[in-house]
Amino acid sequence: MAKRSHNSGSSGSHRTLRVGEAIRRRLSELLTRGEIHDPDLTAMSITVGEVRVSPDLRVATAYILPLGGGAAGTALEALRRNKGEIRHQIGKALQIKHTPELRFEFDDTFDRMDATRRMFADERVQRDIHHDDDTSDEEE
The missing domain is CATH 3.30.300.20 (K homology (KH) domain)
Structure with a gap:
């Protein structure tokens, strides 16, 4: 079967x-x-x-x-x-x-993409992203 x-x-x-x-x-x-x-x-x-x-x-x-x-x-x-x-x-x-x-x-896909772009453009988010990049470089 x-x-x-x-x-x-x-x-x-x-x-x-x-x-x-x-x-x-x-x-x-x-x-x-x-x-x-x-x-x-x-x-x-x-x-x-x-x-x-x-x-x-x-x-x-x-x-x-x-x-x-x-x-x-x-x-x-x-x-x-x-x-x-x-x-x-x-x-x-x-x-x-x-x-x-x-x-x-x-x-609403395009609206959600625009909202995501705006979120990533926010200086606080950028600071966190760059901070995470800096710490991963130090670990290598």
Whole structure:
């Protein structure tokens, strides 16, 4: 009898990553080409940074960011309003047995990166970093 292995890591299984990336690419194509018939979506440029799929492949959460970061609320509302059509288009393109339920969230990755940069630029943090570097040089 073959053993079943379950990947309990936080990054997900190879399959969930593959499905998430396929959904991200197709969703990006739909938005870039204006294939979703909604004036709010065709009027803005939206980046799809990542799509995370649940381990059971039932839910896919797309993290989006409108160009310039503005109008995030409008973009999320429009995507949520059209999620049925988007799900249908993705399912048709990917030819998978069950297309995951789509959820949309604001991608705050760039905001978090900016906050991290600001933190590292703080003189107190710089002092601690340089202090740690000086002590490691002395130990060698």
